[in-house]
Amino acid sequence: MPHLIVTLALLALSSLAGGLALLLGLPLPFLLGPLVVSAALATALPQHLPAGYSFPAWLRLAFISVIGLMIGARVSPELLASAPQLALSFSAMVLFVPVAHAFNYTVFRRIGGYDPATAFYSATPGGLFESLAMGEEAGADLARLTLQQFMRVILVVTILPVGLSLWLGQPVGSAGGATLARDGVPWSALPVIVLAGIAGYAAGRWLRLPAGQLTGPMAVAALLSVSGAYHLDIPQWLVNVAQIVVGTALGMRFTGLSRHLILRGMGLSLLSVGGMLILAACFAEALYLLVNEPFDVMLISFAPGGVTEMALVALSLQANPALVTLHHIWRILITVLSLSLSSRLLRRHL
Numbered sequence: 287m288p289h290l291i292v293t294l295a296l297l298a299l300s301s302l303a304g305g306l307a308l309l310l311g312l313p314l315p316f317l318l319g320p321l322v323v324s325a326a327l328a329t330a331l332p333q334h335l336p337a338g339y340s341f342p343a344w345l346r347l348a349f350i351s352v353i354g355l356m357i358g359a360r361v362s363p364e365l366l367a368s369a370p371q372l373a374l375s376f377s378a379m380v381l382f383v384p385v386a387h388a389f390n391y392t393v394f395r396r397i398g399g400y401d402p403a404t405a406f407y408s409a410t411p412g413g414l415f416e417s418l419a420m421g422e423e424a425g426a427d428l429a430r431l432t433l434q435q436f437m438r439v440i441l442v443v444t445i446l447p448v449g450l451s452l453w454l455g456q457p458v459g460s461a462g463g464a465t466l467a468r469d470g471v472p473w474s475a476l477p478v479i480v481l482a483g484i485a486g487y488a489a490g491r492w493l494r495l496p497a498g499q500l501t502g503p504m505a506v507a508a509l510l511s512v513s514g515a516y517h518l519d520i521p522q523w524l525v526n527v528a529q530i531v532v533g534t535a536l537g538m539r540f541t542g543l544s545r546h547l548i549l550r551g552m553g554l555s556l557l558s559v560g561g562m563l564i565l566a567a568c569f570a571e572a573l574y575l576l577v578n579e580p581f582d583v584m585l586i587s588f589a590p591g592g593v594t595e596m597a598l599v600a601l602s603l604q605a606n607p608a609l610v611t612l613h614h615i616w617r618i619l620i621t622v623l624s625l626s627l628s629s630r631l632l633r634r635h636l
Contacts, residue, residue, distance in 0.1 A: 288336045288339075289336055289339055292335060292336060292339055293341065293342060293345075296324060296327070296341070296534050296538070297530065297531065297534060299323055299324075299327075300319070300320030300323055300324060300530050300533060300534040300537075301320075301530055303319035303320050303322065303323040304316040304317075304319040304320055304526070304529070304530050304533075305319075306319060307319030312444075314439075314443055314529070316525075316526045316529040316530050316533070317529040317530075317532065317533045318440060318533065319533070320529070320530050320533035320534045320537060321436060321533040321534070321536055321537040322537070323534075323537065324533070324534045324535075324536075324537025324538050324540075325537035325538075325540040326537075327537075327538075328537060328538050328539070328540040328541040328543075329540050329541070329543055329544070329545065329548065332541050335541075340538070341534065341535045341538045345531055345535070346531065346532060346535035347487070347499045348483070348531075349527070349528040349531040349532055350415060350499050350500050350528075350532060351483040351484075351486060351487050351499055351500070351502075351503040352479075352483060352503075352520065352524060352525070352527075352528040353415070353500065353525075353528050353529075353532065354483075354486060354499070354500040354501065354502065354503035354504040354507070355479065355482055355483055355486065355503045355504070355506070355507045355518055355520060356507075356520045356525055356528075357504050357507075357615070358486075358503065358504035358505060358506065358507030358508040358509075358511070358518075359507040359508070359510075359511055359517065359518040359519070359520060360511075360611050360615070361507075361508035361511055361512060361615065362511050362512070362517075363511075363512055363514070366512060372577065372609070372612065372613070374573065374576055374577055375573050375577050375584070375587065375613065376613075376616055378569055378572075378573055378588075379588070379613060379616055379617055379620060380620060382411075382565065382566070382569055382588060382617075383411055383412070383617060383620045383621055383624065384624065385565065386411035386561075386562050386565055386590065387409050387410060387411055387621075387624070388409075389409075389558075389561050389562070389565070390408070390409030390410075390411065390558045390561075390562070391405055391406060391409040393409070393554055393557050393558045393561070394408045394409055394434065394554060394558070397554065397557070398550070398551075398554045400427070400430065401426075401427065403421065403424045403425050403426040403427075404421070404426040404427045404430055404431055406421075406424075406426075406628075407420060407421030407424065407426050407431050407435075407625075408421075408426075408430065408431050408434035408435060409558075410435075410621050410625065411438075411562055411590040411617070411621065412590055412614070412617045412618045412620075412621040413618045413621040413622050413625070414435050414436070414438075414439055415500045415532075416500060416501065416618070416621070416622045416625065417431070417435055417621075417625070418431060418432060418435060418536070419499065419500070420625050420626075428539055429539050429540055429541070429543045430543070430547070430551060432536050432539045432540065433540065433543065433547075433548060433551040434551055434554065434555060434558075436536065437551060437552060437555035437559075438555060438558065438559055438562075438590060438591075439591055441555055441556065441559040442559055442562075442563070442589050442590055442591030443591045443596075445559070445563070446563075446585075446586060446589055446591065446596075471519045471520070471521035475518075475519060475521075478516065478518070479518060479520065479524070482503065482506050482507060482510065482518060483503050485503075485506055486502040486503030486504070486505065486506035486507070487499055487502050487503060488502070489502045489505065489506060490502020490503070490505075501622065559590075562589075562590050563589060566585060566588035566589050566590070567585060569584070569588050570582075570584035570585040570587075570588055579609070583609070583610065586610055587609065587610050587613035587614070588613065588617075590617070596610055596611075596614055
């Protein structure tokens with residue numbers, strides 16, 4: 287009973303933090319607000335939690351499946367139809383991912399002193415939830431891994447929108463009120479969403495997909511959308527709830543991390559993200575004339591931040607969010623594929 291009360295109290299506090307972050311115009315407010323608050327509690331007041339308390343894993347997995355459905359539902363036939371026109375930038379992404387990963391691994395392993403598994407999965411330039419799930423399976427330090435992966439997203443989705451907002455003179459992204467989710471989705475759609483989530487989760491486990499709780503639902507939603515059988519519309523309120531739950535769960539993973547380690551992780555993230563953004567800018571400069579797209583659109587297509595926020599930035603720039611989304615989905619697919627291929631090799635050397 288005390289554990290249930292603590293979980294409900296955490297979610298209530300996280301909901302308030304998400305609302306406050308929204309009022310302040312922060313990017314990804316319903317994810318980052320709960321993450322910051324729960325991480326602060328986990329690091330500053332761990333002694334006030336019940337003995338042996340951990341955030342319910344089943345609740346986290348259920349709402350990770352919702353996020354997977356949301357990502358997969360964006361893969362439409364129209365989106366795939368535009369892929370051949372982007373063969374050059376897609377090929378460049380195949381080069382960008384391993385170069386960025388190698389640079390980050392050097393930062394976390396040589397400068398940060400992390401163990402190989404933690405450094406390897408902290409270094410991925412995408413696939414946040416996949417990296418966390420696969421890193422946990424590989425024995426990485428999950429608290430440090432969570433810190434580094436979220437710092438990557440936080441810095442990218444903060445630096446780029448803020449920089450572009452200053453350049454354009456108006457807020458962009460979620461801070462500017464842009465959204466990809468739909469309002470007014472009927473309640474009758476919820477049973478289909480639940481069934482798709484359950485089917486995707488079961489398929490992910492049965493097929494032993496990497497990070498199956500995310501990639502399974504993502505694949506089911508994509509197949510439904512591309513085949514034309516059914517297009518899943520995920521309501522905005524459900525997306526917000528999913529982000530609150532996942533942000534709270536991941537923030538609680540910071541239990542046991544000292545302030546010194548957190549500050550050190552932030553410093554490493556600044557170095558890592560700075561290098562990746564410079565690399566992304568180089569790729570964008572080389573490509574924007576060749577693919578007939580503006581430099582800023584190519585930059586946010588290569589920036590290793592959250593899929594949702596980068597697509598919202600594109601929407602604010604009156605660019606094609608589908609183009610940006612396609613690049614980021616491709617980046618995540620390359621990252622997950624490379625992690626799957628290298629996971630066994632990595633385990634052999636640990």
